[in-house]
Amino acid sequence: MSTRYLLLAEGFSGDPHYGKTMRGVLRYRRDDVVAILDSTRAGETEDGVPVVGTVEDALPLGPTTALVGVATQGGRFPPAWIDLLRRCIANRLDVENGLHVFLSDDPELSALAAERGVELRDLRRPPADLSTATGANLDVDATIVLTVGSDCAIGKMTVSLELDLEARQRGIESVFVPTGQTGMVIAGWGIAVDAVVADFIAGAAERLVVEGRERGGELLWVEGQGSLLHPVYSGVTLGLYHGSVPHLLVLCHEAGRTEIEGAGGGPHPIPPLRELVDLHERLALPARPARVACIALNTRALSESEARAAIAAAEAETGLPADDPVRFGAEKLVDAVLAAGP
Amino acid sequence: MSTRYLLLAEGFSGDPHYGKTMRGVLRYRRDDVVAILDSTRAGETEDGVPVVGTVEDALPLGPTTALVGVATQGGRFPPAWIDLLRRCIANRLDVENGLHVFLSDDPELSALAAERGVELRDLRRPPADLSTATGANLDVDATIVLTVGSDCAIGKMTVSLELDLEARQRGIESVFVPTGQTGMVIAGWGIAVDAVVADFIAGAAERLVVEGRERGGELLWVEGQGSLLHPVYSGVTLGLYHGSVPHLLVLCHEAGRTEIEGAGGGPHPIPPLRELVDLHERLALPARPARVACIALNTRALSESEARAAIAAAEAETGLPADDPVRFGAEKLVDAVLAAGP
Numbered sequence: 001m002s003t004r005y006l007l008l009a010e011g012f013s014g015d016p017h018y019g020k021t022m023r024g025v026l027r028y029r030r031d032d033v034v035a036i037l038d039s040t041r042a043g044e045t046e047d048g049v050p051v052v053g054t055v056e057d058a059l060p061l062g063p064t065t066a067l068v069g070v071a072t073q074g075g076r077f078p079p080a081w082i083d084l085l086r087r088c089i090a091n092r093l094d095v096e097n098g099l100h101v102f103l104s105d106d107p108e109l110s111a112l113a114a115e116r117g118v119e120l121r122d123l124r125r126p127p128a129d130l131s132t133a134t135g136a137n138l139d140v141d142a143t144i145v146l147t148v149g150s151d152c153a154i155g156k157m158t159v160s161l162e163l164d165l166e167a168r169q170r171g172i173e174s175v176f177v178p179t180g181q182t183g184m185v186i187a188g189w190g191i192a193v194d195a196v197v198a199d200f201i202a203g204a205a206e207r208l209v210v211e212g213r214e215r216g217g218e219l220l221w222v223e224g225q226g227s228l229l230h231p232v233y234s235g236v237t238l239g240l241y242h243g244s245v246p247h248l249l250v251l252c253h254e255a256g257r258t259e260i261e262g263a264g265g266g267p268h269p270i271p272p273l274r275e276l277v278d279l280h281e282r283l284a285l286p287a288r289p290a291r292v293a294c295i296a297l298n299t300r301a302l303s304e305s306e307a308r309a310a311i312a313a314a315e316a317e318t319g320l321p322a323d324d325p326v327r328f329g330a331e332k333l334v335d336a337v338l339a340a341g342p
Numbered sequence: 343m344s345t346r347y348l349l350l351a352e353g354f355s356g357d358p359h360y361g362k363t364m365r366g367v368l369r370y371r372r373d374d375v376v377a378i379l380d381s382t383r384a385g386e387t388e389d390g391v392p393v394v395g396t397v398e399d400a401l402p403l404g405p406t407t408a409l410v411g412v413a414t415q416g417g418r419f420p421p422a423w424i425d426l427l428r429r430c431i432a433n434r435l436d437v438e439n440g441l442h443v444f445l446s447d448d449p450e451l452s453a454l455a456a457e458r459g460v461e462l463r464d465l466r467r468p469p470a471d472l473s474t475a476t477g478a479n480l481d482v483d484a485t486i487v488l489t490v491g492s493d494c495a496i497g498k499m500t501v502s503l504e505l506d507l508e509a510r511q512r513g514i515e516s517v518f519v520p521t522g523q524t525g526m527v528i529a530g531w532g533i534a535v536d537a538v539v540a541d542f543i544a545g546a547a548e549r550l551v552v553e554g555r556e557r558g559g560e561l562l563w564v565e566g567q568g569s570l571l572h573p574v575y576s577g578v579t580l581g582l583y584h585g586s587v588p589h590l591l592v593l594c595h596e597a598g599r600t601e602i603e604g605a606g607g608g609p610h611p612i613p614p615l616r617e618l619v620d621l622h623e624r625l626a627l628p629a630r631p632a633r634v635a636c637i638a639l640n641t642r643a644l645s646e647s648e649a650r651a652a653i654a655a656a657e658a659e660t661g662l663p664a665d666d667p668v669r670f671g672a673e674k675l676v677d678a679v680l681a682a683g684p
Contacts (some may be wrong), residue, residue, distance in 0.1 A: 030381075052427060056675075061382075076444020100539060100541065104385075112430060132574050132575075133573060133605075133606070134606045134607070134609065135573070135605060135606020135608065136606070137607065138607035139607065149467070172680070174533045179509070189556050193540060194539075194540050194541040195539055195540065195541065196535065196539075196540050197442060197536075197537055197538075197539070197540070198535060198536050198538050198539070198540045198543045198577060198581065199442065199536040199537065199574075199575065199578060200540075201540050201577040202574050202575070202577060203574070203576075217583075218508065218662075228625070229584075229625070229627060229628065230584075231472075231475060231477070231544060231584050231585075231627055232475045232541075232544050232545070232584075233541065233544070234475050234544070234580050234581060234584045235543040235544060235577045235578060235579075235580050235581020235582070235584070235585075236540045236541060236543075236581070237577075237580075238570075238576050238577050238579075238580040238581075239540065239576060239577020239578070240577070241451055241576075242571075242572075242574075242576045242577070243577075262476070263477060264474075264476045264477020264480075265477020265478070265479065265480035265481065266477070266628060267628075267629065268627065268628060268629050269628045271628070279624060279625070282621060282623075282624075283570070283571070285571060285573055285610065285619070286571065286610060286611045286613070287573065287607065287608055287609065287610050314668045330669060
């Protein structure tokens with residue numbers, strides 16, 4: 001039986017930042033989603049998917065699996081969620097969880113899952129045999145493209161997925177390489193690099209590009225994480241950068257955003273795009289120089305004419321091709337990547 | 343009873359890189375070390391400490407605690423070590439372990455430890471309540487100085503310890519902030535930031551500078567880790583940098599070293615010092631600009647005249663004060679830090 005998801009997004013389904021797992025799955029696995037659970041919006045729909053108020057209300061729709069669709073900062077469970085998860089398990093739903101807290105470590109939930117014969121899958125649980133990077137990444141015979149960004153939650157995963165799709169439609173042996181829980185749900189493999197032991201970040205990224213090649217990829221689109229100047233997540237960003245040894249970078253930015261969001265103690269201004277391009281290129285390993293091939297702008301907050309103007313401005317500032325691949329298609333950015341390298 | 347260490351360094355006691363935990367403890371807690379265990383050098387001495395071939399040979403010297411003094415890449419235990427640890431426990435020694443593999447997770451060793459009434463202390467086990475950084479680091483009312491470096495294992499911890507000692511001798515309320523297992527053994531507190539969940543690196547660093555202030559520090563010397571362009575460990579380096587929010591950096595370099603060591607797939611050349619200064623300053627958070635205050639050179643491989651020439655060359659290249667604080671004293675670099683800021 002194929003997976004049919006109930007997305008758990010209690011209290012968060014309308015929030016563009018904290019609901020990003022839900023949004024990603026809705027966009028790329030829409031056909032496998034039967035309902036969204038959010039009691040604050042019960043009876044509404046989201047992208048045509050019914051929003052329900054309780055687990056029991058979702059059951060007639062035939063879900064097989066409850067997916068934790070909320071990515072709270074630090075990955076902790078709000079206490080009220082434990083009740084919700086208990087009800088999912090009691091109703092014989094498997095649970096996929098992308099948070100840093102592992103459901104299978106909870107004795108009560110594990111016991112209940114065993115009793116009901118359901119599986120608790122902790123997507124962020126790292127492979128047990130992970131270790132430090134070895135240098136095998138530099139031997140991967142593929143063009144490696146990493147999305148990087150001016151902030152978190154601005155669409156790096158989406159850009160990687162859209163560019164991969166466009167490349168595959170052109171007949172290229174292209175593979176999306178998932179590095180976070182949402183990408184893993186969408187692609188069905190991967191490692192959440194933000195959840196590994198800190199010393200093993202580059203090792204995890206290395207393993208992912210090696211596996212991307214083994215899966216047939218000649219063009220690998222590595223899902224980026226965080227941002228180089230993000231006060232909270234920059235370590236993951238740089239470890240992923242160096243461990244995935246990209247030849248090319250796609251710099252993602254939300255048009256109009258001037259400050260990093262969700263970090264305390266600020267203000268945390270975002271530097272100009274041309275400085276970000278330079279900073280990223282200078283931080284490449286000498287053993288694997290990397291260039292920024294193009295700029296992916298997220299223009300969701302703008303009108304179409306404003307979006308076109310923002311794209312033109314980004315091109316003028318950086319001298320690189322720019323576009324919003326979600327809004328205007330991925331052709332231009334894929335062209336830019338293919339023209340750039342490796 | 344105070345701790346009396348038997349340093350376990352089987353096969354590694356003569357190796358300057360892999361024996362760095364041992365060397366740090368010998369330098370800064372010499373009086374608490376009764377013996378070194380390394381069967382390949384039994385009967386010799388190291389810094390005046392007897393080297394023994396077996397645990398049993400060390401017992402007449404009265405150790406209370408065996409310390410794993412080897413930092414292998416990736417932190418795994420060589421299999422032969424398990425036997426050695428079993429013998430330590432059987433002989434009623436506590437064990438302190440700085441590797442990524444936790445002794446207390448081993449059912450057999452744990453059972454044996456319980457039976458013998460000894461403690462297994464895994465120094466790299468992160469605090470259970472760690473999470474992401476909050477911004478509280480920016481409120482720490484102290485001058486924060488982080489050591490950074492052109493490579494691993496070139497003496498960042500030693501430089502932090504020497505500069506802290508010099509500052510305390512001048513009557514400054516100065517505190518060394520340990521971020522790795524050796525620093526933790528020396529100072530008796532800290533978090534091994536390379537062992538936390540990757541998303542929590544900056545959170546761990548933040549907690550450490552907050553605690554450094556709580557311990558009375560008005561001048562905090564944060565022990566650096568890794569290197570920004572290290573293919574394996576750079577993620578930890580940047581997360582520690584952004585999470586500890588230093589006002590000032592001390593750039594550490596081994597004179598004459600031109601390549602990063604211990605990383606596969608190279609060559610991995612080290613950029614010129616002036617480029618490293620610039621790269622580090624550009625990577626500071628906009629909310630906490632940081633300047634490199636001075637250069638700490640490790641000149642152990644050079645003659646005294648060569649060392650003086652290397653120091654002069656580093657000053658000429660960077661325009662910053664430089665010295666080898668281990669060889670020539672920490673006065674000059676502490677002067678440079680006090681003159682620089684915050």
